[in-house]
Amino acid sequence: MFAKVWRAMIRKELNELRQRNEKIERELKKDEQILHNTIKILLLGCGEAGKSTFIKQMKIIHSSAEDTWSKEQLENFRDQIRRNVICSLQLLLRNKTRDLPIGFENNARKLEDLDEDRDQDKLHQHRVFIKEIWQHQALQETFRRRKDFHLPDSAAYFLQNIDRISGQDFVPTNQDILNIRVMTTDIHKYEFQVKLRGNIKNITMVDVGGQRSEQRKWLHCFDDVQLLIFLCASNEFDQKLLEDSAKNRLEESIEVFTKLMKHPWFKKSSIALFLNKKDLLQEKVKYSQLEDFFPGFREFKNYKPYDYDSAISYIQHLFMTIEDEQGKPLIGTERSVYSHHTCATDTDNIKTVFQQVKSSILEKIIRIHLL
Ligand SMILES: Nc1nc2c(ncn2[C@@H]2O[C@H](COP(=O)(O)OP(=O)(O)OP(=O)(O)O)[C@@H](O)[C@H]2O)c(=O)[nH]1
Ligand SMILES: [Mg+2]
Known part of the structure; x- marks a missing residue:
């Protein structure tokens, strides 16, 4: 009687072992297939x-x-773009060698004081001045010397689009996203x-x-x-x-x-x-x-x-x-x-x-x- 129960237990265990083995084999085969179908670049x-x-x-x-992009990613991109704009503007202002005209200095200082994260919303109120200052000779000259102070390559693209980027309903386009600089x-x-x-x-x-x-x-x-x-x-x-x-x-x-x-x-x-x-x-x-x-x-x-x-x-x-x-x-x-x-x-x-x-x-x- 005992031997019969013992044999049944062994058979059950062997069966379970076989099933587990088959499962592992199947998974290994699947992994191998995935691996063999995958090219790593x-x-x-x-x-x-x-x-x-x-x-x-x-x-x-x-x-x-x-x-392509989730709502959350798009919001992230929007913030990164505005950060890029503030950073580029401040780099240009800090590295200019020619004085700005009287009347510009006060507003320029406000731009220099902007915080990349906290003050993104303020870009909208400054947008007219940003366009004016970006087109001014003092900043255009500084822009031409950009290799000396590591200005991001996308600075001009974003500054040219300041009206759109600073708008309340701004949702980045693919072209905007491709121009973002984040290390x-x-x-x-x-x-x-x-x-x-x-x-x-x-x-x-x-x-x-x-x-x-x-x-x-x-x-x-x-x-x-x-x-x-x-x-x-x-x-x-x-x-x-x-x-x-x-x-x-x-x-x-x-x-x-x-x-x-x-x-x-x-x-x-x-x-x-x-x-x-x-x-x-x-x-x-x-x-x-x-x-x-x-x-x-x-x-x-x-x-x-x-x-x-x-x-x-x-x-x-x-x-x-x-x-x-x-x-x-x-x-x-x-x-x-x-x-x-x-x-x-x-x-x-x-x-x-x-x-x-x-x-x-x-x-x-x-x-x-x-x-
Ligand atoms: N005009 C132009 N800008 C480019 C081109 N390729 C990349 N950029 C811009 O160059 C900047 C840097 O590009 P990334 O893709 O961040 O460079 P990366 O090699 O990933 O840099 P790390 O992450 O620091 O290693 C971004 O602002 C891009 O938009 C290009 O062919 N033309
Ligand atoms: Mg990168």
Whole structure:
């Protein structure tokens, strides 16, 4: 009798064990399937290169208009934009070298005293003066010297739209959202799906902060990266780092890219280089000469002063000819790098570029790793 009960108990336990095993097997298979259907793309580059803006474009492109941003996100964006406006105005006022006309000083002081968080509502009452002062020669002159005091790239865009932005019912448009400047401090993931070779694939795109203090966190995201997209702000050839006023931004970007290309983690990853902010480079070459900061440009075979095409192809050449300590090229026969000239705030441009990335790099990744 006892043996019979004992056998029944064992049978029951074995049954439960088998069921548990089957469940684990099924879950493992599912995880494996998800893993095999997922491409991990890591965005790297120095501060203000445009990484977070690129991620925003992915959201705009891969979701329906009404689902892109929640009400809460839109409210957050509105506050960030107003913070950007106050910060830009104050930077311009603090760095002006010419006196403002009599009658302007009093109002200018009120703007200088605004608190980025508490006084956002006051922008509406000051909007007429803000328009006047922004158009005044003293601030326009200061704006032209903006590279000397790290004015955010979007300052002009927001100041030109002050009427709309300060309005009570202001809801940011996608273009407003793409122009926001907020430094990234954490690791952010954005997941979306694309159709590749007729199949739906999951993409996990990872965005990190690019300033030097943030670069220490990069190692945590190096695992299993199938595509590394390195962004460089191509217009920054005459600017210094925010975190080190002695260091040229383009030089820093090339050095960081070189370090990554030497890193064993990326030996098997595909690499794309986005020379971003091409719109700002186009503007800048008209008044600032690349050869003043990178004298080697004069010897470049396609050298042409004040010329956008010539400047961007030299910047690309600087990235493509990086070497290791022994003078061996890091890019060439063993490793190719896909490069694109981008404007991360232009949705049509990013749509085209991402389509090219899909049909070249991602299709190749699927063929090699995920079949
Ligand atoms: N005009 C123009 N502005 C751009 C472009 N790409 C980015 N920006 C702006 O440049 C600023 C910085 O862009 P972010 O996307 O925040 O840069 P990031 O690489 O994420 O910077 P960190 O988070 O500090 O590493 C934002 O105000 C963007 O709107 C571009 O191609 N053209
Ligand atoms: Mg960012």
